[in-house]
Amino acid sequence: MKKILIVILIATAVSVLFLLKFKDEETTKVFKQDELSKIGYNIDEINLINSTLDQSSINIILEHQYINNLKDILDNPDFKKENLDSYLELMNNTDLNVQEIIYIINNDYYVTGITYNDKVVEIIKNKYCIKDYLKRYVNYYNKNTDLDINKVISNVNANLDYEYYTNTSSVDLSKGNLVLVNKYYKLDKNYVPDDLVTIESKYGNTRQMKKEAYEAFKIMFEAAKKDGLHFYIASPYRSYSYQQTLYNNYVKSDGKKNADTYSARPGYSEHQTGLAVDLMATGTTTLNEFGGTKEYEWLIKNAHKYGFILRYPKDKEDITGYIYEPWHYRYLGVDIATKVYESGLTYDEYYAYYIR
Ligand SMILES: [Zn+2]
Incomplete structure (x- = not known):
């Protein structure tokens, strides 16, 4: 009971x-x-x-x-419950369609402080858009509304939304032959490439350059010779202090503003990597003549096959930060040099998108 x-x-x-x-x-x-x-x-x-x-x-x-x-x-x-708050926020604050909004949020393109519109969507869909740079693209576009989106993206990828020599960082040496050295990436004062070799006099200036680049240069040199062409190395590796002297002399004779268009400040020169060479054609007396030679014609068609690229091309001055330098070649190895060549990008842009 x-x-x-x-x-x-x-x-x-x-x-x-x-x-x-x-x-x-x-x-x-x-x-x-x-x-x-x-x-x-x-x-x-x-x-x-x-x-x-x-x-x-x-x-x-x-x-x-x-x-x-x-x-x-x-x-x-593609609806994701955990993103609901962000979807609704964009729905309430933009004219974007549902598909665009879901794409933006689901793919982490949502950055606070940006007013999302069609231009932002165009940026996001661009082939060379780097997700982390979205806010920079938008800010740069807002200041340069006359530029098309391709240009906005390539300029920001090359850091041109910053003044030259500002927002600088150390060169990422872990990239080996693919390091980027420009007006935003600096080499340490004490950086010296570890495998410099001395150049034989038949190849030009008997200073030094990095072994791998030198070996590739020799093959390129012989190939050109077979075609009846002859160029030689006028300037290979330069130490920090050598570059300092060079730059200071240019500043003294030409003023800082002009010097900056053709001479790198110490630490910012590709020549300090041992991977860059300035070339001259036999029979000429200045670097400036190189652009008019048959040797140059040959190099712009063939250098990539040996691992070199023309580093400061014509009409890319605003991206590279340097005047057109038909004489300056940079070693990257055949694979990447060919890819850069075929992409039509400057190395500054290529690095940002594919290497960084
Ligand atoms: Zn050079």
Whole structure:
């Protein structure tokens, strides 16, 4: 008898608890319905919300204004519950379509402080867009609205949204032959390449350059010779202090502003890597003549096959930060030199997108 009483008591308690809970849920649902309809959702939308979303997602919806195509978001195959808050924020603040918004959020292109519009979408969809740079692209575009998006992206990738010699960082030496040295990437004062070799006099200036680049140069030299052409190394590796002297002399004779267009400041010269050479053609007396020689014609067609690229091309002055230098070649190895050549990009841009 006592046992039966206990069982009845427990059963009653469970039922009461269950009823209380059920009642509570009903109240909540009604409460949320009121809230949702207060924002502007109609009964169909509320039913959709209640059937698709859990309580925490519904609370997120309640934190935003009414969205007339909420259904399109919830029905989208790429919809992710955890991104709901961000979807709604962009829906409320832009004219972008649902597909674009879902793409932006799902792929982490959402950066606070950017006003999203068609231009931002165009930037994101560009082949050379680097996700981390999105805010910089947008800021740069806002200051240069006459530029097309391709140009905006290539300029920012080459750091041109910063003044030359500002926002500089150390050269990433772990990249080996693929290091980038320019007006934003600096070599240490004490950096000396570890495998410099002395150049034989038949190849030009008997100073030094990096062994791998030198071996490649020799093969290129012989190939050109077979075609009846002859160029030689006028300037190979330069130490930090050598570059310092060179630059200071140019500043003295030509002024800092001019010197900066053709001479690197110490630490910012590719020549310090031992991977760059200035070439001259036999029979000429200055670097400036090189662009008019058959040797140059041959090199712009063939240098990449031996691992070298023309580093400061014509019409890319604004990207490289240097005047057109038909005489300056940079060793990258055949694979990457060929890819850079075929891409039509400067190495500054190529590095940002593919190497960095
Ligand atoms: Zn040079």
